[in-house]
Amino acid sequence: MSILPIKPRFEPDKLKIYRYLNTRMSLTEKEIKYYHNLEKGYEGEVMFDRLMENLMEERHIINDLLLEENNTTFQSDSIIFSQDTIDLFEVKNYEGNFKYESGKFYTLSGNDIKNPLHQLERNETLLRQFLQSIGCYLPIEPHLIFMNPNFTLYQAPNNKPIIYPTQLGQFMEKFNMKRSKLTNKHIKFTDQLLSAHLIENPYKVLPSYRYEMLKKGMTCAKCHSFSISLEGKWIDCSICEYKELVEAAVMRCVREISLLFPDIKITANVVQDWCRVIECKRRLSRILSKNFAVKGYGKWTYYE
Ligand SMILES: [Zn+2]
Numbered sequence: 489m490s491i492l493p494i495k496p497r498f499e500p501d502k503l504k505i506y507r508y509l510n511t512r513m514s515l516t517e518k519e520i521k522y523y524h525n526l527e528k529g530y531e532g533e534v535m536f537d538r539l540m541e542n543l544m545e546e547r548h549i550i551n552d553l554l555l556e557e558n559n560t561t562f563q564s565d566s567i568i569f570s571q572d573t574i575d576l577f578e579v580k581n582y583e584g585n586f587k588y589e590s591g592k593f594y595t596l597s598g599n600d601i602k603n604p605l606h607q608l609e610r611n612e613t614l615l616r617q618f619l620q621s622i623g624c625y626l627p628i629e630p631h632l633i634f635m636n637p638n639f640t641l642y643q644a645p646n647n648k649p650i651i652y653p654t655q656l657g658q659f660m661e662k663f664n665m666k667r668s669k670l671t672n673k674h675i676k677f678t679d680q681l682l683s684a685h686l687i688e689n690p691y692k693v694l695p696s697y698r699y700e701m702l703k704k705g706m707t708c709a710k711c712h713s714f715s716i717s718l719e720g721k722w723i724d725c726s727i728c729e730y731k732e733l734v735e736a737a738v739m740r741c742v743r744e745i746s747l748l749f750p751d752i753k754i755t756a757n758v759v760q761d762w763c764r765v766i767e768c769k770r771r772l773s774r775i776l777s778k779n780f781a782v783k784g785y786g787k788w789t790y791y792e
Pocket residue numbers: 708709710711712713725726727728729730
């Protein structure tokens with residue numbers, strides 16, 4: 489029997505926004521790099537979550553928790569409460585060859601990168617302070633997890649809490665050997681953690697964009713290309729041959745517009761301008777009124 493996270497992980501809004509922008513405008517090289525790192529990082533976290541589905545016993549899994557302590561916000565990829573310990577995870581999806589030298593991480597070409605061990609240490613300190621402030625003194629065990637099977641660290645330190653891809657199986661086995669029963673006290677602590685969770689503002693540090701700048705048109709749900717066509721009830725992609733129901737595709741467009749432009753009023757005109765492919769406005773209005781509350785009247789109709 490596996491454990492479901494009490495706070496599951498969702499695709500971050502910021503990643504979605506970057507993905508939409510990458511499809512609809514040209515990003516700078518730096519922005520593209522940043523976007524790819526977001527995609528890759530999330531991919532690694534999803535792989536980590538799959539692995540954690542194999543956990544047994546009573547434990548609480550809390551993902552992507554954003555807390556503030558000492559006027560500093562910090563995000564933990566994963567926190568797992570067990571009976572006698574709290575395991576804190578920093579998950580990285582680095583791919584390729586890296587080198588560890590005098591306390592620093594380098595790519596083999598010699599660029600130094602942010603030391604993920606420092607990030608983990610900092611998170612551990614802040615989490616400890618937070619937990620102590622709510623009266624929780626369970627020991628914290630920090631782990632830096634490298635998920636990507638194509639990751640190698642030369643001159644790897646052996647006295648650091650690092651789990652390499654080849655050690656993941658063994659790590660899980662050992663983890664599951666620790667018996668765990670949770671009490672009301674554990675539940676109280678995890679509740680307090682969850683209620684202190686902050687909502688990240690995804691609109692910070694974004695490329696600047698305006699409605700007029702973005703390429704319009706419906707994209708394929710799978711490969712994000714604009715090469716789609718309307719065939720009856722279906723939207724067909726000519727690149728990857730993915731088929732999606734028109735209604736689902738329209739709803740996807742609405743979510744896209746709302747995330748990119750949170751202040752925009754969703755009207756049939758706006759959605760039509762965004763999707764391009766659906767010429768019949770009555771058809772659009774039907775889909776919108778089926779899925780949203782209709783506000784206003786006549787040409788002032790909008791959807792919430
Ligand atoms: Zn496609």
